[in-house]
Amino acid sequence: xxxISTVILIASALSLVLILVSFWLPQxxxxxxxxxxxxxxxxxxGSARLPFSLRFFLIAILFLLFxxxxxxxxPLPWGDQLSNPAxxxxxxxxxxxxxxxxxxxxxxxxxxxxAE
Numbered sequence: 811x812x813x814i815s816t817v818i819l820i821a822s823a824l825s826l827v828l829i830l831v832s833f834w835l836p837q838x839x840x841x842x843x844x845x846x847x848x849x850x851x852x853x854x855x856g857s858a859r860l861p862f863s864l865r866f867f868l869i870a871i872l873f874l875l876f877x878x879x880x881x882x883x884x885p886l887p888w889g890d891q892l893s894n895p896a897x898x899x900x901x902x903x904x905x906x907x908x909x910x911x912x913x914x915x916x917x918x919x920x921x922x923x924x925a926e
Contacts, residue, residue, distance in 0.1 A: 875912070
Protein backbone atom coordinates (compact mmCIF):
# COMPACT_ATOMS: atom_id res chain seq x y z
CA UNK A 811 0.00 0.00 0.00
CA UNK A 812 1.27 3.40 -0.76
CA UNK A 813 1.18 6.35 1.60
CA ILE A 814 -1.92 8.05 0.17
CA SER A 815 -4.12 4.96 0.39
CA THR A 816 -2.89 4.35 3.95
CA VAL A 817 -3.82 7.89 4.99
CA ILE A 818 -7.24 7.58 3.32
CA LEU A 819 -7.84 4.23 5.03
CA ILE A 820 -6.89 5.59 8.47
CA ALA A 821 -9.01 8.73 8.01
CA SER A 822 -12.02 6.68 6.87
CA ALA A 823 -11.67 4.21 9.74
CA LEU A 824 -11.32 6.99 12.30
CA SER A 825 -14.35 8.81 10.87
CA LEU A 826 -16.42 5.63 10.95
CA VAL A 827 -15.42 4.90 14.56
CA LEU A 828 -16.31 8.44 15.66
CA ILE A 829 -19.68 8.30 13.88
CA LEU A 830 -20.53 4.95 15.48
CA VAL A 831 -19.51 6.16 18.94
CA SER A 832 -21.68 9.27 18.55
CA PHE A 833 -24.70 7.07 17.76
CA TRP A 834 -24.00 4.61 20.58
CA LEU A 835 -23.52 7.29 23.23
CA PRO A 836 -26.35 9.77 22.73
CA GLN A 837 -27.47 12.14 25.43
CA UNK A 838 -30.44 10.14 26.71
CA UNK A 839 -31.75 12.58 29.32
CA UNK A 840 -31.14 16.16 28.22
CA UNK A 841 -31.01 18.62 31.10
CA UNK A 842 -33.72 21.15 30.32
CA UNK A 843 -32.12 23.77 32.56
CA UNK A 844 -29.00 23.67 30.43
CA UNK A 845 -31.04 23.98 27.24
CA UNK A 846 -32.82 27.15 28.40
CA UNK A 847 -31.28 30.59 27.78
CA UNK A 848 -29.29 32.08 30.65
CA UNK A 849 -30.16 35.65 31.58
CA UNK A 850 -28.49 36.27 34.95
CA UNK A 851 -31.11 34.37 36.92
CA UNK A 852 -34.10 36.27 35.54
CA UNK A 853 -36.89 34.71 33.55
CA UNK A 854 -36.35 35.23 29.83
CA UNK A 855 -38.22 38.34 28.74
CA GLY A 856 -38.03 37.67 25.04
CA SER A 857 -36.54 35.35 22.53
CA ALA A 858 -32.92 34.42 23.11
CA ARG A 859 -32.45 34.34 19.35
CA LEU A 860 -31.74 37.92 18.34
CA PRO A 861 -31.20 38.88 14.71
CA PHE A 862 -27.54 38.90 13.73
CA SER A 863 -26.16 42.11 12.29
CA LEU A 864 -24.87 41.76 8.77
CA ARG A 865 -22.01 44.16 9.57
CA PHE A 866 -20.48 41.64 11.98
CA PHE A 867 -20.63 39.03 9.23
CA LEU A 868 -18.92 41.36 6.74
CA ILE A 869 -16.12 42.20 9.17
CA ALA A 870 -15.65 38.49 9.92
CA ILE A 871 -15.39 37.66 6.21
CA LEU A 872 -12.86 40.45 5.68
CA PHE A 873 -10.85 39.19 8.65
CA LEU A 874 -10.81 35.68 7.19
CA LEU A 875 -9.71 36.97 3.79
CA PHE A 876 -6.80 38.94 5.20
CA UNK A 877 -5.90 36.11 7.55
CA UNK A 878 -5.72 33.81 4.54
CA UNK A 879 -3.61 36.41 2.76
CA UNK A 880 -1.10 36.39 5.60
CA UNK A 881 -1.01 32.60 5.58
CA UNK A 882 -0.32 32.63 1.83
CA UNK A 883 2.38 35.29 2.05
CA UNK A 884 4.28 33.89 5.04
CA PRO A 885 6.36 31.45 2.94
CA LEU A 886 7.21 34.24 0.48
CA PRO A 887 10.78 34.83 1.80
CA TRP A 888 11.63 31.26 0.78
CA GLY A 889 10.32 31.94 -2.72
CA ASP A 890 13.66 33.34 -3.81
CA GLN A 891 15.11 29.83 -3.63
CA LEU A 892 12.86 28.59 -6.43
CA SER A 893 14.00 28.29 -10.02
CA ASN A 894 12.05 31.40 -11.07
CA PRO A 895 11.69 33.76 -8.07
CA ALA A 896 10.42 36.64 -10.21
CA UNK A 897 7.32 34.62 -11.11
CA UNK A 898 6.71 33.86 -7.42
CA UNK A 899 6.92 37.52 -6.47
CA UNK A 900 4.69 38.47 -9.41
CA UNK A 901 1.98 36.08 -8.19
CA UNK A 902 2.31 37.40 -4.63
CA UNK A 903 2.03 40.97 -5.87
CA UNK A 904 -1.05 40.10 -7.92
CA UNK A 905 -2.71 38.49 -4.86
CA UNK A 906 -1.92 41.59 -2.79
CA UNK A 907 -3.24 43.88 -5.54
CA UNK A 908 -6.46 41.88 -5.88
CA UNK A 909 -7.14 41.95 -2.14
CA UNK A 910 -6.28 45.65 -1.95
CA UNK A 911 -8.71 46.40 -4.78
CA UNK A 912 -11.39 44.41 -2.96
CA UNK A 913 -10.76 46.35 0.24
CA UNK A 914 -10.92 49.67 -1.59
CA UNK A 915 -14.19 48.61 -3.24
CA UNK A 916 -15.73 47.68 0.14
CA UNK A 917 -14.51 50.95 1.61
CA UNK A 918 -16.00 53.02 -1.22
CA UNK A 919 -19.31 51.13 -1.02
CA UNK A 920 -19.52 51.98 2.70
CA UNK A 921 -19.26 48.39 3.89
CA UNK A 922 -16.70 49.29 6.52
CA UNK A 923 -18.69 52.17 8.00
CA UNK A 924 -20.05 51.03 11.34
CA ALA A 925 -22.55 53.84 11.91
CA GLU A 926 -25.24 54.32 9.31
